[in-house]
Amino acid sequence: AIVPEHITWNVLNDAGVPHTESHGAPWHVEVQLTSCAFNCADNPQLNNTIFASYKVINRGQEAIDSLALGLWLDFMLGCFRDDHQGSAPELNTVFTYNHDNIDGSSLGGCTEEGNFGENPPVQAVTCLNQDLSSAMVFFNSSLIDTHYELYFPTEPQQYFNFLNGRWRFGAPLTYGGYGFNPGQDRPPASFCFPGDPNDPSAWSSHHSSILAYDQNILPSIRLGGLFPDESRQIDVAYSYFREPGADYLENVTVMYAGIEALQEWYDNQFESSCTPAPFCEENCIWAGDANADGIANHCDLLAIAVAEGQRGPTRNAPYNWSPQPGEDWEDEQSNGANNKHLDADGSGTVAFEDFRLSHLHYNLTRSGYQPPPPVYREGPELVFDAVGTFNFNNLSAGQSTGLGRLRLMADIPELYALAFSLEYDTAYFEAIYGQYPGYNLDTRTFMTGPADRAASLQFDYARVAPEGFAGEGRLTLLQIKVKESFLYPLPADTTLIRFKNIKAIRRNGSEIEIGGNAVVARFPGIAVAAEEAPENPDILFFPNPADGRLEVRFPGRQAEGIEVLDVAGKRVWYGEGLFVDSAGLDLGGLPGGVYFVRLQIGGAAVVRRVVLR
Incomplete structure (x- = not known):
């Protein structure tokens, strides 16, 4: 028998939650579901079929007489x-x-x-x-x-x-x-x-x-x-x-x-009905990764926008997240990737419909993918501010979901498409997401929502405007949900919400440099981890500023784990285990800036501010 290319298994039962549709009593029936799909080189009908096997088990104590x-x-x-x-x-x-x-x-x-x-x-x-x-x-x-x-x-x-x-x-x-x-x-x-x-x-x-x-x-x-x-x-x-x-x-x-x-x-157990398609090992197409950077995300919409309407060889199914072969097209993208990657649905034409597969496979990555270093470009063009009674200067745990707006504060000539992320710290915020999330083909706009498989700690946005962005104005509204409670002291009573990896392009794909204003969110009165006075000789951090190597000395004491947080409260380095008397922290991989080093000593948190050059 032929082995399917994709097999999934999951289990469900009717006893876990109330029967809100039928309002009936549970039968204590378990269903084990195995699903599979083929990828055949010579049988398109099998490629367009999903097989599901339902194993229905009576997990109750009584027989069911008429199931x-x-x-x-x-x-x-x-x-x-x-x-x-x-x-x-x-x-x-x-x-x-x-x-x-x-x-x-x-x-x-x-x-x-x-x-x-x-x-x-x-x-x-x-x-x-x-x-x-x-x-x-x-x-x-x-x-x-x-x-x-x-x-x-x-x-x-x-x-x-x-x-x-x-x-x-x-x-x-x-x-x-x-x-x-x-x-x-x-x-x-x-x-x-x-x-x-x-x-x-x-x-x-x-x-x-x-x-x-x-x-x-x-x-x-x-x-x-x-x-x-x-x-x-x-x-x-x-x-x-x-x-x-x-x-x-x-x-x-x-x-x-x-x-x-x-x-x-x-x-016939699929005997002789399917010749497995050849496995792609090099220059493979991952449906939805339009710019071939290893991840399907909002930036793929910009790559599609630049090459919209270009044509090349068609490609057969499947269009799932797997490496698929495809004939090279004549042209390449600005990053050197062949244009065949833009054609997610294999139609032979680059179209905005291709981004539907980017959305379907959102934030899935190829094996070995390493994200590029984040870029936080400051500037006046992009602004995130609060709407109505929501106030970034006076936030508290458990407050009602607030409303924010993203605005483009300047008329940027030739601006054709825009993509960026809004990074926040999930120690303070449950989520920040679009009020109208998803992909709108008519407006060529995408934004992540609460149910999207989005990257943690950020909201993603992309938009293509064939007629240009008409002056300054609101881009979209966002829902802002603060944490219901803070279960442990936080490093500070303030946190940053920052624009990250802003990409603005002209119709020909050339970039326009713009920036965004970071938001300082304040939580007055929250519990903050105690910071021992720097003059206390028992705990030393040196050199400070440091060029990458930081020494921490705490004679006669033990530290249970050491973590380094950036100014937004996001953990960027962690040392696991028990440290006695001292610890050496190799922080050379972190960009220069202000950080907080937090240790657990004797059941108490010790936090110190350090600077990396």
């Missing part, structure tokens, strides 16, 4: 407002497809961002080793004119009904229309919309005058009884079908054939 497992599917195929659902019982499959051949065009309400445009694809979910027992559709919104039986379930019995092929309050699924036909002599059904939408005479959502508005589908597998510690395994394929040149219904036809192939490959 059903459902796959709750809210596909959201591009624009969610124009999606239809379908089922293929003979293939143990449910799927979603578009209402027409332009994703998002017919019903409106969606922006272009995230839509598939012309010839939208089909997504399918297939149970590979169990038979589906039913598939029910329901609507996630009451804004459309459908019966309340068709809305999503909210109580345990309603969930049970949907899992067993019945409507919300127990009415049977019947053939035709929505599948809800009270008072009509319609035959019962177990699967909604089982017909081929290419066939006008078949029962499908596409030919039933059903509004394609936020439809969801729930395929179910009836597992029956499950004794304590007994388990069942359900193998599922999540697949994607988009044949070049095929329209939205032709892609449904492609799906039917593709599902049959997936089932055959699975039954």
